[in-house]
Amino acid sequence: MEREGILVVISGFAGVGKGTIVKGLIAGYDNYALSVSMTTRQPREGEVEGQSYFFVTKEEFEKKIEENGLIEHACYVGNYYGTPRAYVEDMLAKGKDVILEIEIQGARNIKKQYPDAVLIFVCPPSATELKNRLVGRGTETPDVVEKRMRRAVEESEGIFEYDYIVVNDEVDKAIAVTHNIIETMHSAPKRNRAFVTSIQNELEDIAKGE
Amino acid sequence: MEREGILVVISGFAGVGKGTIVKGLIAGYDNYALSVSMTTRQPREGEVEGQSYFFVTKEEFEKKIEENGLIEHACYVGNYYGTPRAYVEDMLAKGKDVILEIEIQGARNIKKQYPDAVLIFVCPPSATELKNRLVGRGTETPDVVEKRMRRAVEESEGIFEYDYIVVNDEVDKAIAVTHNIIETMHSAPKRNRAFVTSIQNELEDIAKGE
Numbered sequence: 001m002e003r004e005g006i007l008v009v010i011s012g013f014a015g016v017g018k019g020t021i022v023k024g025l026i027a028g029y030d031n032y033a034l035s036v037s038m039t040t041r042q043p044r045e046g047e048v049e050g051q052s053y054f055f056v057t058k059e060e061f062e063k064k065i066e067e068n069g070l071i072e073h074a075c076y077v078g079n080y081y082g083t084p085r086a087y088v089e090d091m092l093a094k095g096k097d098v099i100l101e102i103e104i105q106g107a108r109n110i111k112k113q114y115p116d117a118v119l120i121f122v123c124p125p126s127a128t129e130l131k132n133r134l135v136g137r138g139t140e141t142p143d144v145v146e147k148r149m150r151r152a153v154e155e156s157e158g159i160f161e162y163d164y165i166v167v168n169d170e171v172d173k174a175i176a177v178t179h180n181i182i183e184t185m186h187s188a189p190k191r192n193r194a195f196v197t198s199i200q201n202e203l204e205d206i207a208k209g210e
Numbered sequence: 211m212e213r214e215g216i217l218v219v220i221s222g223f224a225g226v227g228k229g230t231i232v233k234g235l236i237a238g239y240d241n242y243a244l245s246v247s248m249t250t251r252q253p254r255e256g257e258v259e260g261q262s263y264f265f266v267t268k269e270e271f272e273k274k275i276e277e278n279g280l281i282e283h284a285c286y287v288g289n290y291y292g293t294p295r296a297y298v299e300d301m302l303a304k305g306k307d308v309i310l311e312i313e314i315q316g317a318r319n320i321k322k323q324y325p326d327a328v329l330i331f332v333c334p335p336s337a338t339e340l341k342n343r344l345v346g347r348g349t350e351t352p353d354v355v356e357k358r359m360r361r362a363v364e365e366s367e368g369i370f371e372y373d374y375i376v377v378n379d380e381v382d383k384a385i386a387v388t389h390n391i392i393e394t395m396h397s398a399p400k401r402n403r404a405f406v407t408s409i410q411n412e413l414e415d416i417a418k419g420e
Contacts, residue, residue: 121399127412146417153417156410164397165406177397184394187374187387189331196375200366202337207356207363 003031004191005092007114008099008182009107012122013152015134017168021122022101024175031182033091035100038064041079054084072102072109081106097182104158111161118185120178121162125169127152213241214401215302217324218309218392219317222332223362225344227378231332232311234385241392243301245310248274251289264294282312282319291316307392314368321371328395330388331372335379337362 012018025032038054040061049055056064061080064070071089073082083100091098100110110117124130130152134145159165164181168174189196222228235242248264250271259265266274271290274280281299283292293310301308310320320327334340340362344355369375374391378384399406 123406123409127409127416130413131416149413149417153410153413156406156413159406159410160399162399164394165399165402166397167405177393180390181394181397183387184374184391187376187391189370189372189375192375195377196333196366196369199333199337200363200369203340203359203363203366206337206341207360 003095003186005095006097006182006185006191007088007092007110007117008032008097009110009117009119010099010101010122010178011103011107011120011155011162012168013124013130013155014148015130015137016122016124017133017171017174018101018122020171021166021168021174021178022099024171025099025179028175029179031095031097033087033094033096033098035083035088035091035098037081037100037102038070038084039079039081041081071113072106074103074105074109076103076105083110104155104161107158108161116190118164118182119162120181121159121165122174123159123165123167125167213305213396215305216307216392216395216401217298217302217320217327218242218307219320219327219329220309220311220332220388221313221317221330221365221372222378223334223340223365224358225340225347226332226334227343227381227384228311228332230381231376231378231384231388232309234381235309235389238385239389241305241307243297243304243306243308245293245298245301245308247291247310247312248280248294249289249291251291281323282316284313284315284319286313286315293320314365314371317368318371326400328374328392329372330391331369331375332384333369333375333377335377 010018010022022034026034036050036054038056038061040056040058043049043055047053058080061082064082065073069085070082071085073080083102083106088098107119111119131145131149134140134148166174166178185191220228220232232244236244246260246264248266248271250266250268253259253265257263268290271292274292275283279295280292281295283290293312293316298308317329321329341355341359344350344358376384376388395401
């Protein structure tokens with residue numbers, strides 16, 4: 001069976017480890033392609049152009065919107081974030097499962113345009129565990145931790161809009177669970193029309209031939 | 211997380227090996243309970259009361275219908291077939307995933323009453339392979355093989371009403387795929403309301419406390 005590519009949205013609270021899960025999927029299986037977002041915000045320490053984000057000016061971003069070159073875009077804290085269309089559609093056409101690591105506003109926009117996209121939300125085992133991870137990083141000031149926890153409250157209100165949740169307790173298990181969810185999506189009859197139709201036709205031929 | 215039980219319908223053409231997959235699920239994992247159907251048809255050679263079916267009279271079956279003791283029932287070739295309610299509801303309440311090995315008419319009835327039930331259709335790798343398996347059994351007359359193939363044509367028209375298909379090429383793989391589908395269903399947020407709500411509440415408490 002030749003497989004159709006699936007659009008996979010992965011969201012989750014800051015510090016929940018969704019980036020590690022995404023890296024694990026890309027490294028562990030050959031069916032994934034990772035979409036890189038475009039943004040007008042400034043690069044942070046250690047971020048790499050074309051890997052972390054495509055960093056562009058506001059004018060460049062707005063031109064991209066006008067050209068219909070983004071499949072979704074949203075604005076957070078005065079900065080644009082969007083998903084370039086060409087890479088996503090190219091990879092889907094090649095049968096790759098394309099991963100978008102985006103936030104809920106983007107996830108909603110994707111679901112509207114691609115109702116067959118699968119939306120996955122990564123949860124911590126508990127909220128306390130999430131806070132401990134953020135504090136434990138040692139790189140965030142108490143002020144930033146507080147902001148992220150407040151943002152997590154807002155984000156958590158959208159969890160029921162997602163198709164599946166993955167609890168990131170042990171990361172290897174979370175990667176396997178995420179992969180299984182996506183594999184399961186490939187088993188829907190609507191994603192196997194050619195195969196099902198060939199079985200139907202072949203059965204008819206055999207029944208007629210007898 | 212305490213899990214809610216899921217109602218799992220498994221259908222497939224005669225000879226496709228769905229019984230072997232169901233046995234593999236029951237033997238290989240502890241989350242499954244197998245529902246035994248009730249029927250008015252005569253037991254066949256080797257069939258065991260209470261394991262293959264509950265064999266009852268037409269009067270007993272109709273009394274069961276009147277008492278609302280069946281969650282679905284259908285009639286094939288003049289015989290009743292139905293799913294006793296008590297066992298299914300009892301096992302679901304205990305958190306078991308209850309497997310019903312039933313045909314499409316029953317599957318449709320189940321989906322109407324239990325929209326969250328998952329419907330799985332087991333396919334052969336090809337129609338030719340299905341015919342070879344039926345012929346290869348050596349237990350069916352050419353006449354019976356022909357009848358089953360004609361019935362398969364009818365059944366194949368309903369495949370798109372199922373949520374997922376499983377191709378039974380290698381049986382161990384088919385068992386694992388079926389299990390993964392059911393595990394994925396457990397990851398839906400609606401099946402984890404208590405967990406998601408506790409995360410939401412805990413996040414709010416932490417955010418307020420800071």
